[in-house]
Amino acid sequence: MIDQRYVQQIALNWQVVCDQVRDAALQAGRQAEEIRIVGVTKYVDAETTAALVRAGCFDLGENRPQVLWEKADSDEMDDSIRWHLIGHLQRNKVRRTLQYRPRIHSIDSPRLLPAVSEESLRLSITTEVLLEINISGDDTKTGMNANQIESLIDQGIPQGVHLVGLMAMAGLGTDRGSAQQQFAAVRRFRDTLRQRTDLPLSELSMGMSKDFVEAIAEGATMVRIGSRLFSTTPS
Numbered sequence: 001m002i003d004q005r006y007v008q009q010i011a012l013n014w015q016v017v018c019d020q021v022r023d024a025a026l027q028a029g030r031q032a033e034e035i036r037i038v039g040v041t042k043y044v045d046a047e048t049t050a051a052l053v054r055a056g057c058f059d060l061g062e063n064r065p066q067v068l069w070e071k072a073d074s075d076e077m078d079d080s081i082r083w084h085l086i087g088h089l090q091r092n093k094v095r096r097t098l099q100y101r102p103r104i105h106s107i108d109s110p111r112l113l114p115a116v117s118e119e120s121l122r123l124s125i126t127t128e129v130l131l132e133i134n135i136s137g138d139d140t141k142t143g144m145n146a147n148q149i150e151s152l153i154d155q156g157i158p159q160g161v162h163l164v165g166l167m168a169m170a171g172l173g174t175d176r177g178s179a180q181q182q183f184a185a186v187r188r189f190r191d192t193l194r195q196r197t198d199l200p201l202s203e204l205s206m207g208m209s210k211d212f213v214e215a216i217a218e219g220a221t222m223v224r225i226g227s228r229l230f231s232t233t234p235s
């Protein structure tokens with residue numbers, strides 16, 4: 001059993017993060033409703049994840065496919081949850097992962113898209129995906145470079161897949177100002193892709209605990225927040 005004080009802390013953290021996201025949206029001249037908060041639950045077990053859901057967070061993100069499967073299968077979870085895969089998806093894990101109908105933020109290689117397409121068609125579903133761009137240039141970060149993304153799009157998005165936008169992470173150790181510049185570059189790149197295709201590419205998944213305010217200023221529509229929600233010290 002998790003400690004009731006921790007359950008209350010999580011509920012409070014959720015409210016604080018919701019308020020800060022709202023403030024950041026208003027500051028940027030945007031509507032709070034334009035931004036979806038994905039609660040990143042990779043740090044905690046199913047019981048603690050359930051406490052976040054009870055606090056009102058119904059979009060959950062996991063970075064490891066197996067952990068997403070296990071959590072989604074656990075008795076703590078119900079149908080109200082919308083799953084987001086935000087980490088690397090191995091092609092041999094596509095089939096099992098799609099059972100949970102996640103939105104996949106992390107299409108990080110051109111070879112993954114045909115696999116997701118094939119399996120989506122087999123299940124008669126459409127899978128929403130985002131292409132992960134490596135903007136920081138860090139070798140340690142995953143994602144495709146701009147050329148790879150352009151050529152992938154020029155080849156045509158396969159059936160069964162609905163490309164909704166781009167996902168990015170600021171480089172490790174970047175300060176908030178540089179993070180904001182990187183997010184602005186993602187938005188501009190999305191705008192050029194829009195002209196290349198007839199796709200709206202309306203989703204930008206960017207911003208984490210330390211830089212979501214900057215990401216919202218640059219047009220993020222999904223922020224992926226983990227540590228701030230599970231912290232035991234007031235934010």
Ligand SMILES: *Cc1c(COP(=O)(O)O)cnc(C)c1O
Pocket residue numbers: 040042063086087169208209210224225226227228
């Ligand atoms: C862990 C993780 C997050 C959340 O990071 P926090 O700094 O804990 O908010 C967001 N996106 C991805 C891809 C992650 O792996």
